[in-house]
Amino acid sequence: MNENHFLNRRNKLLDCMEEGVAIIASAPHLIRSNDSEYPYRQSSDFYYLTGFEEHNSILILSKSFTEIKTILYVEAYNAEYALWNGAKLGIEKARERFHVDEVRDSAEYAKEIKELLREHINLYIDLFDESEILIQAKAAAKALRETRGVKRHIHSIRDVTYLIRSLRLIKAAEEIETIKTAIAITAEAHHDAMRQCCAGMKEFQLQAAMSYVFLHRGAMNEAYGAIVAGGNNANTLHYIDNRDTLRDGDLVLIDAACEWELYASDITRTFPVNGTFSDVQKEVYEKVLDVQLRVIEAIRPGVKRDWLQTYSEELLCDALIELGILSGERSALIEAKEHKKYAPHGIGHWMGLDVHDPCPYVDESGESLAFEAGMVMTIEPGLYFRADDENIPERFRGIGIRIEDNILVTEEGYENLSAMIAKSMEEIEEMCKG
Known part of the structure; x- marks a missing residue:
């Protein structure tokens, strides 16, 4: 700069x-x-x-x-x-x-x-x-x-x-361009991982494929410790061992990204090890993706982050009810935090020079900040169904899905800075064929 x-x-x-x-x-x-x-x-x-x-x-x-x-x-x-x-x-x-x-x-x-x-x-x-x-x-x-x-x-x-x-908190034009460069390299790395993935690989081999892209493109630092989580490992939110074997029929969740000139990117994609979503995987993936798209669509100047968090929790709770994981009235389930068993983390965080940019979320009176043009935030809903959870239908056990993009607030609404990374099931399956 x-x-x-x-x-x-x-x-x-x-x-x-x-x-x-x-x-x-x-x-x-x-x-x-x-x-x-x-x-x-x-x-x-x-x-x-x-x-x-x-x-x-x-x-x-x-x-x-x-x-x-x-x-x-x-x-x-x-x-x-x-x-x-x-x-x-x-x-x-x-x-x-x-x-x-x-x-x-x-x-x-x-x-x-x-x-x-x-x-x-x-x-x-x-x-x-x-x-x-x-x-x-x-x-x-x-x-x-x-x-x-x-x-x-x-x-x-x-x-x-x-x-x-x-x-x-408010990124200038030159900062946004730097973040875009980091995301472009990260996009290439995620796509390479999708193309190379197959049953029998080790998680660390997919991590190595992404690290190669980062270094080959001149991004000397990862933005954070990479998560490459096959199968049930995706249900450990900060899984970084990356040592297990990827199995046919499982999903793999990759949360990995690089820095460029110290500015971070932060991307998560979840895709099938064998390149084809099963019916039950499609069922859950469709719900998570729908939540993410609807939350992103709600972003614009003036919207408050705590409202966005509440809105995302309502959508995720509805998804859990529709999947048959939870039953009852949404408001009662949310009040009892029943949805938190399967959607435990926030909808997103500020991003910039730090992957979790430590910028304030509230003003000096303690009120949630409203979005302004120039803010950059991740949006990353997820649903996690542990393999040992006997309270859910067996077909869902062991599935963990998170989808994460980097969103810029603009004067008109938002721009998805990572929109070029395969995300729909059709895009992912096509990328995996490569």
Whole structure:
């Protein structure tokens, strides 16, 4: 993305702030075992404001009545580090690249933070981050409070993540295009999985087929741990073992997707291992798909997410009654949460720089947010019938179906960003033949 996009985001955050200093830190490296690290992934909030993917970086936004200043701390070039791990951008190149007032050496942050906080009254940080960077900032604030001659000192510590994530809720055009790229690659991977699937394969072999597409297309990261669940494994909602053998006559549920420039996609498709839906599988699949299509059709600006959740639960409960899984009046069944045994999760979640974007779902009064153009949400109804559930007709046992798409709220209504991925039974069976 163009550096101006990140500059605009920083300016929007400054507009949301009262007088004070905001500190936003990059993500640390995480140890996998001993001296081996997990592949690095930048903090979404830090990336949103900078577009910078290096660790040990710090963004400072300082706002007073007379001055606004933006400072970016980065690691200085180190020849030995470059030899082993590759060169960092360094201070001089960072000054050329970023539209900030100053670029400083990260090694100097601890010595300079006290002066940066001097005469400020608000400190904006991630309240739940216990990193050394923020420990040093709070220590500096405490020291200033006890220093003679300092007329104003930090007396309010505020949550900067709430402000950032509120901004992240509405996606700009360039963000939507990035998400579309991630979805396009994910679509290719799901279609490859459908074409390659056959009885006798291992679940991890289908996962490998999708991973190949991601990497071959340049999507270096999965957006989350892939779920490839054959048969009854689909009834474990976060099944990630992906080790079992796919059996003829079973369905396989794949919930897997990639990132592109740190923006996520999140897609689930359920299809027959042998390429042909059985009659009972068609019966259940038709219900889940109908619910999904009707919920998506209801999306438009002004609709509230909690209403959409209620509407989806009503539709799923009706489906369970029509299938003969539940009996009775819908309202009574929902009040007793009987439908939750078979449709336990929400209808969807925000999506963006995180697959579960941590943007607010309610306003400051606790009221559910209404949809606005630019919001991106998953819609993912599911029905799950465990193989050991003797309270349901035997023909349904072991079937688990979820269908998930990524939906953009538009001025006119919605756009299904993942509409190109085979979803109807006819489309899926045709894709499986390939």
